[in-house]
Amino acid sequence: LKMEKVGKKLTKELFSEAQTYAQKIVDGLNTAVSPFHSVETVKKLLKDKDFIEIKEPDKWTLVGGQKYFFTRNNTTICAFQVGESCTAGSAPPDCFKIVGCHTDSPTVRVAPISDIETQGYKEVAIQWYGGALWHTWLDRDLTFAGRVIVLNEETGKLEDKFWHHPEPILRIPNLCPHLQGMDERESLKINKEEHLRPVIATSIIDSLMDLDETGEEKKATETESKYSIEKKHLKSFLALMAEGIGAKVENIVDFELSMVDTNKSCIMGLHKEFISSGRLDNMLSSLCATHALLEVSQEKLLDQSVNLIYLFDHEEIGSLSAQGADGSIVNDSLQRIYASFNEGNIDAGYKQALRNSMVISADMAHAIHPNYQHKHQSKHCPKLHQGIVLKSNCNQRYTTDSVSSAIIREICSRVDVPLQDFIVKQDIPCGSTIGPALSANTGIKTVDIGAPQLAMHSCREMCGTTDAYYYHKLFASFFKNLREVSSTLLD
Template sequence: MESSNFNSSLLHFLQSSPTPFHATQSMKNRLLSSGFVELHEDHNWVIEEGGRYFVSRNGSSLIAFTTPSLDFFNTGWRMIGAHTDSPCFKLKPNAQVTRHGHHQLGVEVYGGVLLHTWLDRDLSIAGRVTFKTVTGDIKSRLIDFKKAIATIPNLAIHLNRGVNSDGFAVNAQEEILPILCDATNEFELKHVIQRQLEKEHSDIYVDLILDFELSMYDAQPPALVGLHDEYLCSARLDNLLSCFVGMEALIASNDERPSLLICTDHEEVGSLSTCGANGPFLEDVLRRLSPNPEHYVQAIQNSMLISADNAHALHPNYASKHDKLHAPTINQGAVIKVNNNQRYATNSETAAIYKDIAAQEGCNVQTFVVRSDMACGSTIGPITSGEIGVPTLDIGLPTFGMHSIRETAGSKDAYELYKVLARFTKRTNLIAK
């Protein structure tokens, strides 16, 4: 795949994946079209040599893997990890609010949202709806309004004179309720949801909306930006960018080594869930593939995980926020993330493996270490390595504005990471014992 085609497919993936449910469905569609077979956790599995498979949990997390050999305890796995969720606003169960002539939506902040970036944006709604059909069945389906249907207007500077000098703190309870329509129009949220559900799924006859998991999202499409298209600007780059890169690397693996992609939900809120990295999903899958306890431990110790999650690029307007010797630049290659307090799981051996592979591909490598006087974020890397004991590298693509409604990465970096990860899936030797 060429760089321009890669970025075009990436933009389409981002646009079609406004929620973790939609991202998982997008990955399912891509994997099915590439010859992967869907497995179901409540069925018996028949895994064959030379197979390509995937399984999902909760509709928002996915594990895909290839089995060129079934001798996992000798070959180990080449694993790539990412997460499907992004900071956002999620509708509360009783979301319908009417105030001062406007119908609004009560929302809950999910993850570490950069709140002010959501003001004055064109917002839409997507997610999962659970309902009872006219025949009495309970089902769930995805919906996506796609068009802009809401906004959160800023307060005029005339009513907030000190905003540019004193800063602007946004109250999450009172000041981020999206405005949906004016109160002269009749509005019942569940009726709106039901109409959208029946519009998108013509075979569904809904009797009653029972519940929903719906998120607000930026309706502006992703785009290449810059005089020479140097930048990729989009919502949810953290971390759908890594999901896409990892998926394409797995598809391109040519089945030379057993390889596995894990994309889990709820990383932005700690990963502790049935489908999160701090839950049992990955271990459940690996133990089904290596049911012998001795072989399972051997397989893990012959494996390596690359946890791919975005890294903080050196912002030219805020250069002092970086350690000047560990300040990665956009479009200069992926970033190895190091933290000796184990906020990242990188060690010298896993970093060395990545550097060696990158050199073979002619790709640049950068390093990020947070300033010693600042707190460090974390990823699924330490969680997964702590859960199953797999040697792990934390890496990411340099990004501006992480956790903003619209983030910025380099248009060259994703394709370079894809090339390195694709070679990683074929890697025979790790660290010599």
């Protein structure tokens, strides 16, 4: 086994530790089925370790040594641990150590008016979200997950509820080869308007269910509800949703639902060395970053720094939104944390603190594919179980430069985490991450890294178990060692 110089040799003991950790990741992936559920999953982990929930509309009075989190839109979450030496009025934070990841993944979402009847089928009108490998959504047993807004009859207030139906209820069927011409068989072309609509029922059975005991069609007793939701979506689908969230159909105001594979995330392979799951991009990074913060925050942070994770929504569609990485949330919150220890003021000390800070932009990376080797630049071929990928692109699609890479190499060497270098092949356009937006908007030195995986943006992706373990160790080392490692490099 050829390894990079940094990092110790992969042993059976290390692999077995990684297997135990990978099971924690799989458990998290199985509950993080939509951005809302991802934030819920992380929130629960934070609350279990005594992180205090704060809200953006409230005044923040933070205390040194404490641990906090807040959410925006319930799809972006930020958690942080404040150093013990931060004191109100005299010692505001002097360094922010930030790991940024994302909670969203490419998927198919329900349209605002979704009820479609075609040739005896009940279908659901959709909108596509992000750039998935759309054909991988075909012939899967799918369900819905997301947010439903309902009117609480007793209080008269609108509330949001999260819904994830556990059973398969949707399917986007392939067209059999017998009904395709020769050229269609050779190249599967998906028209996103015509071919991604899932079937949810047959009209004949759906209307059968609408008959009462005497075989008469149930009287359309309900007059139109306040929000007219029943005019837009299939009645039996709304009934299922209402049951799932414990509300009445007529009180459903609106919803944002994504399609999710019901096939559970799992560990697989001859030696159980793969994690197979939807949403590895980027819940693997998000969960590893969360676990690292939880672990590090069990010990006192003795200086004036702050350890933070941001798990953003909307990365897959460009990050430009209130809760996206290209929005105001990072600057808003860093300023509020600082000002909370500085009598509400932002002064030169804040700008100085930014110069001592660093961001890790952590998003999944492309492992070399055994059947498409020529798609990687021959010297930059990240492999599973061989370490975290340091992504470079001198055109700033990734933020890594020699300073940020040197810092990460040293941070990894302290905990024996191997690194693998990556650039994209020069005749292929490079992907990007939240890194460039974050570094441009905050002015903070940033690095782009990721765990290697195959089949990125597929409905079902795969990665190596050891890399999840390395990832978590790298983040923990970043929180512990950044200050010492970076003291003469950042300015």
